[in-house]
Amino acid sequence: MSRDAPELPSEPRPRHVAIVMDGNGRWAKGRGQPRAMGHRAGVKVVRRILRAAHKAGVEALTLFAFSQENWKRPETEVKLLIQLFVRTLAREMDAMHRNGVRVRFIGDRSGFPEPLRREMQRAELRTADNAGVKLSIAVGYGGQWDIVQAANALVEAGEPITAEGIEARLQTAGLPEPDLMIRTGGEQRISNFLLWQLAYTELYFSDVLWPDFSELEFHQALAWYAGRERRFGRVPEAS
Numbered sequence: 001m002s003r004d005a006p007e008l009p010s011e012p013r014p015r016h017v018a019i020v021m022d023g024n025g026r027w028a029k030g031r032g033q034p035r036a037m038g039h040r041a042g043v044k045v046v047r048r049i050l051r052a053a054h055k056a057g058v059e060a061l062t063l064f065a066f067s068q069e070n071w072k073r074p075e076t077e078v079k080l081l082i083q084l085f086v087r088t089l090a091r092e093m094d095a096m097h098r099n100g101v102r103v104r105f106i107g108d109r110s111g112f113p114e115p116l117r118r119e120m121q122r123a124e125l126r127t128a129d130n131a132g133v134k135l136s137i138a139v140g141y142g143g144q145w146d147i148v149q150a151a152n153a154l155v156e157a158g159e160p161i162t163a164e165g166i167e168a169r170l171q172t173a174g175l176p177e178p179d180l181m182i183r184t185g186g187e188q189r190i191s192n193f194l195l196w197q198l199a200y201t202e203l204y205f206s207d208v209l210w211p212d213f214s215e216l217e218f219h220q221a222l223a224w225y226a227g228r229e230r231r232f233g234r235v236p237e238a239s
């Protein structure tokens with residue numbers, strides 16, 4: 001848990017880690033509690049893993065907090081999640097700013113209430129010049145939507161559709177591609193997260209539910225990553 005002071009795993013370390021924070025609902029259900037409790041517990045883990053990523057020298061952290069498809073959940077759950085985002089932003093912003101975190105939100109914000117959109121923008125402006133961890137929080141995000149909006153931006157600018165052009169217009173433009181994607185909660189799927197960006201990402205699936213995900217488990221993922229041979233279509237190094 002957060003009391004762990006595990007040793008940092010070996011190198012190479014990922015520059016950019018993307019995480020699908022899944023399993024809040026099941027965590028709560030397992031305790032006979034409403035799903036809301038799982039989401040509240042999940043928020044605390046964000047702080048823990050952000051700190052762990054910083055300590056491990058990770059440059060960029062992208063967290064999937066709310067997908068476009070999550071709008072299909074019952075209205076009460078959606079409302080609760082939005083409330084939780086607003087409160088968490090208000091509570092955590094000072095500390096994040098102090099720690100040099102640069103916060104950005106990626107996704108389609110149009111469905112969110114105006115006060116939340118304002119808070120998101122405020123957080124982005126306030127932390128824009130920070131030189132610490134580049135934290136991207138995906139809310140209302142869909143990987144297909146991201147590619148479509150990038151292509152549309154190119155069309156509107158009268159530019160040809162090229163891979164470089166799309167990359168430059170994706171919501172993650174300017175960040176290195178994710179080296180490691182972690183999905184907690186046992187499901188082995190992408191669920192419309194970063195589709196374009198994950199082309200060559202190493203994929204790590206953990207059965208641990210997000211509210212239980214610890215610094216130790218994060219380090220296990222980093223250690224697993226360090227043992228991967230990334231080939232990008234080439235032949236192995238030694239041959």
Ligand code: IPE
Pocket residue numbers: 021022023024025026027065066067070081185
């Ligand atoms: C992930 O946990 C958080 C969000 C998608 C907002 P879930 O709410 O999907 O939890 P499970 O998968 O039902 O356990």
Ligand code: IPE
Pocket residue numbers: 020021022023064065066067070187189191
């Ligand atoms: C993916 O989790 C989205 C987030 C973690 C925000 P879901 O729980 O929504 O994914 P599915 O529905 O199991 O694919």
Ligand code: MG
Pocket residue numbers: 022023024185
């Ligand atoms: Mg889920």
